[in-house]
Amino acid sequence: MKHSFLDQYSQGNSLIHRLDPRTKLITTLFFILVVVLTPISRWQAFALYFVLVATLIIISRVPPLYVLRRSLAIIPFVVLIAIFIPFFKEGEVAGSYNIWMWQVTVTYSGLQVFLNILAKAWLSILSLILLTATTRFSHLLKGLEQLRLPRVMVMILSFMYRYIFVLVDEVMRMKQARDSRNLGGGRLRQLRTVGNMIGTLFIRSYERGERVYAAMMARGFDGQARTLEKPSFSQRDALFALTLGLVLILVVVANLWY
Amino acid sequence: MEEIIRVDNLSFGYPDGQPALSGVSLVVHRGETIALIGPNGAGKSTLLLHFNGILHSDGVVRVLGKAVNEKNLKWVRGKVGLVFQNPDDQLFSPTVFDDIAFGPLNMGYDEAQVREVVAKALGWVGMGGYEKRSPHHLSLGEKKRIAIATVLAMNPEVLVIDEPTSNLDPGSKWSLIELLKGLAITKVIASHDLELVQALCPRAIILDRGEVVADGATSQILADERLLAAHGLARNKPAG
Incomplete structure (x- = not known):
């Protein structure tokens, strides 16, 4: 990608x-x-x-x-x-x-x-x-x-930066998969496909969030964010x-x- | 030999009622390298998540002799290093340095210690000089190595890895196998890559439908074609 x-x-x-x-x-x-x-x-x-x-x-x-x-x-x-x-x-x-x-x-x-x-x-x-x-x-x-x-806001921004391209890649793959099977069809049907894609993307992101959180916990994360000040x-x-x-x-x- | 992980009769079902593990028992000794093999959906990942208390089951899992419970979770996670299958889940920080420093910082290391241990961990996985890079711009093989480094930096007693070679090209795969071979640490590797199992693990455990169906020397288990075929690990030949 x-x-x-x-x-x-x-x-x-x-x-x-x-x-x-x-x-x-x-x-x-x-x-x-x-x-x-x-x-x-x-x-x-x-x-x-x-x-x-x-x-x-x-x-x-x-x-x-x-x-x-x-x-x-x-x-x-x-x-x-x-x-x-x-x-x-x-x-x-x-x-x-x-x-x-x-x-x-x-x-x-x-x-x-x-x-x-x-x-x-x-x-x-x-x-x-x-x-x-x-x-x-x-x-x-x-x-x-x-x-x-607040550290929480910094973390949210940092996750956004880390995962926005992962998501963009995912959308691109989904679009390619759709286009390679899309043999025309009405506007309405295409719109429905887009809706399904958005839903799928949401569920995938949600599940990824859970896995990322598990990975954070596995390395001793306890809700408190620590960093090196420099x-x-x-x-x-x-x-x-x-x-x-x-x-x-x-x-x-x-x-x-x- | 010292027991690092002991699991006694572990059963687990997901909240949606789907059973994942039933009556699993196993012991990991210091210095061993164990393969956990089984078909897709056998419960391998679920079992690994129990090793350091991400999924709970009070008293059934013991690490270094201590039962894993709510109070010693942090200690357990320092002892059992878990590497997830998808490095995009494991690496969540803006830079490689931040990601490797995450564990040590949570363990309460001070700045000098963190810097030292990050440099060391990168050296162990052969990725020195990658501190400032963004995980998104690395190749999959590089991401997998960094993911291992994030856990090694916490200086665990046992390294637990989920599918280390999935999606890797043969070149990257074999260099990762060599890397794992060189790490002098107790290892549990979940995989259905039998080449890796053969090259790396003297002992193998087969898990299928949440149950341990075989536990023994890898050479014997991999030689038993019928056993492998019965559990989705070899081609099913038609009888006769």
Whole structure:
């Protein structure tokens, strides 16, 4: 089976790659917080955020096209959530349409809010892609753990990372088995097959879960998760966090000032 | 000889009412390598799960003379190392290091000890330098070796392995057999790979429909064509 990588470019060796995962986690969260809390009208600030992320992406030597492609995945979700805002927000009317029985109006302020949500989501996802593309997933988990995220949640994430490809492989095998016997048939029948496959997959995953738990117990697992702590906070981390933090704080202050 | 595992008259049925084991008795002595053979669904895996208390049966299984019960489960699991058939179940951590360290950490080793024992265990299975790798990206043969290392790292008294060579190509299979041969530890190997049994195990136990039907020298058991055929371990020749 084809082996996929969630953290494809994480083996690189740039300044960003070498940072401690905790530094990256905290600065990323801080960045997202600042982006989200920026008032709508400050388009200059958003331009600045974009320049900031773009610079970091270039420093990290992760292919920009790859980042761009992955970032587009967020658009449908945002659109789904925010699509109605331009129609319901009150204000100066940008356009009015008659669709069958309804009178639909779009307002300028509504459009502005919509675009703003899109921009914020996109900037946030860019920074998150940068984080996951430059950090190995196992290091990311270590970082979360050292930042005192509850161990159970870290374990769930680590199981997800370990088994998602096992599941994907299983789905691919099931699809191949289905296709090699599928001699046409109506849409409805195909849909039923898909339903059966999902059910089978669920049962298999459930049973695998039981076997994994047995394997954990066989090695002395008693419900308490233990790990080796290995802090490696360096000067570089402090410098990076400080610089980025200062830039962001300056932007926030500038926003409040003007 | 010292008894490592003793099972007295063990019967077990799954919650759905399906009987899996009935009246199984056997003794594993220190230094032995025993093959547990039998057809599919004979109860081999179920029996192995009793050896370190994953499945319970108070007082019927004794490890190093002590009856296995709720209170000494942790001790038992340190003494009886169980390697599961599917390494994708056995290896559940993001990296090989984390997986091998899992057992020793649960046993309460400190950091230096854990690092030492992980390096040692990888060396024993010939996989030194694989610490940072992700189990998902290993070949099946490599996964099987790592799975054995995860258990060896706990320094058990007996290694219990379920189907070590299933799905392996002949090359990987024989190198795994050589590896197991080189490990100086008491071993119980469940398998229906008779080549492996012949190469590795002086003693064999046949399990069929949850019962022990033969227990003796491998050379004698494998020579008894009729016995093997009766229990799904050889081709059923038509009479005459």
